[in-house]
Amino acid sequence: MFTFYGCAKLSKTPKNTLVVPIEAMPTTLDPRFATDAYSQWLTSLIFDSLVRVNKNLEPEGEAASSIQMLDEKTYLFSLHPDLVFHNGKRVTAEDVVWSYSNYVDPQVASPFAAAFKKIRTINALDKDTIKITLDQPFAPFLVDLSLLKILPKEAGSPPNPSFSKAPIGTGPFKTVLLSQSSAELERVDKSGDRIERVNFILVQDANTRFLKLKQREVDLLQNTLDLHLIPEVKKDDNLVFVSEPGITYQYLIFNFRDPILKNIKVRHAIAHAINREMIIRFLLSNAATEATSLLSPQNKYFRSGLRHYSYDLVKAKKLLDEAGLKDPDGDGPLPRFKLEYKTSNSNDATDLAQAIRDQLHSVGIEINVRTYEWGTFYQDLKTGNFQIASGRLVGITDPDIYFDIFSSSRFAPEGRNRGYYSNKELDDLLERGRVTTLFEKRRPIYDKVQEIVANEVPYLSLWYLNNVAAYRKGISGYEMYPNGSYRFLINIHK
Secondary structure (H helix, E strand, C coil): CCCCCCCCCCCCCCCCEEEEEECCCCCCCCHHHCCCHHHHHHHHHHCCECEEECCCCCEEECCEEEEEEEECCEEEEEECCCCECCCCCECCHHHHHHHHHHHHCCCCCCCCHHHHCCEEEEEEEECCEEEEEECCCCCCHHHHHCCCECCCHHHCCCCCHHHHHCCCCCCCEEEEEECCCEEEEEECCCCCCECCEEEEEECCCHHHHHHHHHCCCCCEEECCCCHHHHHHHHCCCCEEEEEEEEEEEEEEEECCCCCCCCCHHHHHHHHHHCCHHHHHHHCCCCCEEECCCCCCCCCCCCCCCCCCCCCCHHHHHHHHHHCCCCCCCCCCCCCCEEEEEEEECCHHHHHHHHHHHHHHHCCCEEEEEEEECHHHHHHHHHCCCCCEEEEEECCCCCCCHHHHHHCHHHECCCCCECCCCCCHHHHHHHHHHHHCCCHHHHHHHHHHHHHHHHHHCCEEEEEEEEEEEEEECCCECCCCCCCCCCHHHHHCEC
C-alpha cells in the first residue's frame, strides 16, 4: 500500500499534448537500427511499411492499398496514391525499392537485413506498383516485410545523426525533439480535435511514474505501472484502469547441454513444482494468464488442450526419484542437486526468481539465483551460458518463431536456440511450416509443433502478461493493442 502526501498544488499537462512516461529512451529513431522496444514503437508512428501487423496479429496493407499474391513466390503491392513524406515529397515505388536496397546493403549493416533474405527480386513496375519475387515459398514473408520501413533517400548511409534524431517518414507523426530525457512527436494531420503532440518523458522509477499520474504531470501509463499499485489506481476516481490479455510470453529456458536438465523427467518435475497460480495472484496482481504455448490464445495458430503441468509436489518428487535423483536425507536440509538460475536484476525478475527458488526448494532442488544488469545477462543468454534462465518474448505473431528458437540449425551463439534443444521430427515440421502458405495446410503442422514442445519442455511456459494501462479521466479514444503498440495515439482525444 502506498500513500502520497504533500500534493497541495497539482500541475496540469498541456491541453493538446499527451505526456507519457517511459522506462527508457529510444536508442534511435532510425528504423534501420531500431531494435529496442521503445525505438520500434516510436518509429512505427513516424514511418509506414508496405504491410503492418494488425490487432488480430495478421498482416494487412499500410502504405500498400492492395496486396496480391500472384503465386506462392510472387507478390504485387499497390501504393496509396496520396502517400507523402513529411517533407512533402510524394512516395513512389522507387522509394520502396531504394529502402529495401538500403536495408540489405552490407555497408549499412542493418540488424533487420536477414529478415529479407528470401527476396530474390524487387522491382518498381510503375510509380505506384512494386513486384516482389521470393526464391522459395515463405509463409512468414508478409509479417517479416512489416519490418521494412519506407525511407526517403535523404536517409543516406549511416551513420547519419541528423536522420536518427529527426527522421523523415510517412507516418502520422513527425519528430519535434529527441533528447536524453524526452522524445516529442507532432501530428502531421491536425484536422479534428485529436491531440496534436505526444511527449514521451524518461521516468525510470515506477513509483515516481504513478505519483506523476496522480499529480497530473503525466497523462497515461501503458505497461509501465507497478502491478502492486493496481489497487491504488482502481480506487482513484480520477483515473481509468484497463487490463486486457497480452501476447508477452514469460518462460524458463533449460540448457540441454546440462546432464541433469537434459533428462525430461527433471524438466517435468520442475514444471509440476512451480505454482504459477500463486505467483500470478500475489506477484502479478492477477495481471497474467497461465501459458501452454509460445503463441497466445489470440493467435489463430494457437492450439488449445496442450499438456498442462499442474502444481503437484508429490508428482514432482516421484519424477525426480525416477530420474535417479533421490533426496539424500528425506525432509532434511540436503538437496537432491543444485542448479544456477540466471536473470536480470530488475525488481520483477528478481522477485520471480526468488519465488521459483523457494518453490523448487520444496522438492529438494537448491537454486542459486544469479542476477546481472541487463547487458551482461543478455550476453550470457545469447551464448547459452546458463543452466536455467528466465526470459520474455514480446510481440509474437507468426508461428515461425518456433523455427528461430527450436530448430537444430539455429544453435547459439549464431542463432536463438540458446538451450541447444534438438528434435529431428520437430526440425522437419518447422521446415515444412515455413514453406506452406495456405492456412488450412499450415495449421496442422503447428498443432503438432506446439504439442511436441509442450511435451518436451525446452521452454517451460509460465504465463502471458496482460497489457495494463492507467490514464486520467477526460482522455478518450484509448485502444489497447495486444503487442503493446502505441498506435492508439493516432486517434486519441484529450
